Amino acid sequence: MLTIGLFYGSSLGNTEAVATKIQQGLAEVVxxxxxxxxxxxxxxxxxxDFLIMGIPTWDFGELQSDYEDQWEMLEQVDFSGKVIALFGLGDQFGYADYFLDAMGALHQLVISQGGITVSEWPVSGYxxxxxxxxxxxxQHFVGLALDEDQQFELTDERIAGWLELIKEDFGLQTTDLAIG
Ligand SMILES: Cc1cc2nc3c(=O)[nH]c(=O)nc-3n(C[C@H](O)[C@H](O)[C@H](O)COP(=O)(O)O)c2cc1C
Structure with missing residues (x-):
């Protein structure tokens, strides 16, 4: 049976909490x-073969510290053939010139090492x-964009919408079969 590996780094716990929400949101199907x-x-x-990776941006466009420490490890990973959905956390008003930059750096890394990224997210509403x-x-972010500092009230709705994209892009069966 298909299993998804969800990798995250988190300094204050926001990205970790989102990781748990994603795990729970997909629990019925995978x-x-x-x-x-x-x-x-x-x-x-x-x-x-299927990955979700979550990363917050810190310190004016920099990687979260655990990702920074593990970047050389990540450069050793063979992502070829793997399908990867990314999500990023940031603060669009506090760091408007660097919003979610770390997700961009992670995107560059995984695609340059053969990964295929899916489930891009529209920029409208930010x-x-x-x-x-x-x-x-x-027109899109390279993955789901979340802002727990300025738009926390939109997080659950955004996650739910993005999980629908993931189900499609990862080819997951849904349990909502039409009854007829
Ligand atoms: C000191 C500091 C620097 C930050 N720098 C950025 C930044 O450059 N870009 C951005 O989009 N968000 C930035 N943020 C916002 C964080 O990414 C955001 O608070 C995130 O939810 C933290 O996630 P975590 O709790 O998983 O570490 C910064 C936050 C702090 C406290």
């Missing part, structure tokens, strides 16, 4: 195993100046 990036190795990534986490046309 098992999601959570891995703190700080305890992960290239072998941990080898266990999965207010920021610049982000390195945008697709080339600037």
């Amino acid at each position: 098992e999601v195993v959570l891995h703190d990036i700080v305890e992960s190795t290239p072998e941990t990534f080898e266990l999965y 207010d920021f100046e610049a982000s390195k986490a945008l697709t080339e046309d600037g």
Whole structure:
């Protein structure tokens, strides 16, 4: 049976809490195993063909500290053939010129090492100046964009919408079969 590996790093617990919500939101259709990036190795990534990776941005466009510590490890991971959905946390008003930059850096890393990213998320509904986490046309983020500092009330709805995309992009069966 398909299992998804969800990798996250989190300094204050926001990204970790979102990871748990995603795990619970997919529980009916697929098992999601959570891995703190700080305890992960290239072998941990080898266990999965489908990945979700969550990263907050810190210190003016920088990686969260556990991701920073593990970046060389991540450069050893063979992502080829793996399907990866990314989510990022940031603060669009407090750090408007660096919104979600770390998700952009992670996107670059996984695609340059053969990964296929899915489940991009539209930029509408956010207010920021610049982000390195945008697709080339600037119309989408490279993964789900969450802002627990300024728009926490939208988080659950955004996660729910994004999980519908993931189900489609990962080819997961839903239990909502038409009764007829
Ligand atoms: C000191 C500090 C620096 C931050 N820098 C950025 C930033 O450059 N870009 C951004 O989008 N968010 C930034 N944030 C917002 C965090 O990404 C946000 O609070 C996030 O939810 C933290 O997630 P965590 O609790 O999982 O670490 C910063 C927050 C703090 C406290």
